[in-house]
Amino acid sequence: xxxxxxxxxxxxxxxxxxxxxxxxxxxxxxxxxxxxxxxxxxxxxxxxxxxxxxxxxxxxxxxxxxxxxxxxxxxxxxxxxxxxxxxxxxxxxxxxxxxxxxxxxxxxxxxxxxxxxxxxxxxxxxxxxxxxxxxxxxxxxxxxxxxxxxxxxxxxxxxxxxxxxxxxxxxxxxxxxxxxxxxxxxxxxxxxxxxxxxxxxxxxxxxxxxxxxxxxxxxxxxx
Ligand code: SF4
Numbered sequence: 001x002x003x004x005x006x007x008x009x010x011x012x013x014x015x016x017x018x019x020x021x022x023x024x025x026x027x028x029x030x031x032x033x034x035x036x037x038x039x040x041x042x043x044x045x046x047x048x049x050x051x052x053x054x055x056x057x058x059x060x061x062x063x064x065x066x067x068x069x070x071x072x073x074x075x076x077x078x079x080x081x082x083x084x085x086x087x088x089x090x091x092x093x094x095x096x097x098x099x100x101x102x103x104x105x106x107x108x109x110x111x112x113x114x115x116x117x118x119x120x121x122x123x124x125x126x127x128x129x130x131x132x133x134x135x136x137x138x139x140x141x142x143x144x145x146x147x148x149x150x151x152x153x154x155x156x157x158x159x160x161x162x163x164x165x166x167x168x169x170x171x172x173x174x175x176x177x178x179x180x181x182x183x184x185x186x187x188x189x190x191x192x193x194x195x196x197x198x199x200x201x202x203x204x205x206x207x208x209x210x211x212x213x214x215x216x217x218x219x220x221x222x223x
Pocket of ligand 1: 065099
């Protein structure tokens with residue numbers, strides 16, 4: 001068999017395998033997992049086990065987890081092992097983040113976590129259809145790839161990243177779509193924190209439906 005034919009079959013197998021992995025949700029490309037305190041949004045300060053899954057094509061230029069973009073850079077880990085690792089800690093909640101975790105079928109992972117009495121929290125930009133059973137959904141919408149409509153009903157928390165002034169407009173627009181019960185947070189992009197904080201404080205004082213989300217873990221120098 002010629003070299004080109006072999007390459008084609010390998011490529012074809014890889015794509016088929018990827019589709020299976022996405023649909024089955026039994027293995028995840030794991031970027032990192034760690035037990036820490038949630039640093040952002042409504043659950044700030046509460047201990048949680050974080051599972052960061054690889055793969056995101058949204059491409060925020062300020063993304064602080066660019067290492068998560070290419071799923072093929074990360075080893076596939078069976079969800080049994082992810083759950084077992086979380087259970088080695090006293091964590092009562094697991095935050096599934098990315099990357100963009102909704103690119104995968106999260107049903108099996110959340111079922112397994114719930115069987116062990118673990119609460120399931122999702123951090124998502126809402127760009128792929130929802131799977132899994134969630135106790136808390138934090139929707140962090142991105143203008144270059146807005147969320148699917150279903151997320152506006154599902155979101156417990158809306159967290160909009162403020163990089164520049166026009167992001168306030170994006171935040172207001174997004175807040176029109178979520179349920180009244182949804183908690184509203186503005187969070188400065190980390191590298192802009194010093195420059196943004198004063199403007200954001202004044203904005204929130206004028207628009208008290210919003211809350212400030214600080215990346216408290218970065219101030220505490222924890223993961
Ligand atoms: Fe990074 Fe999240 Fe933006 Fe994806 S959606 S590029 S992971 S900040």
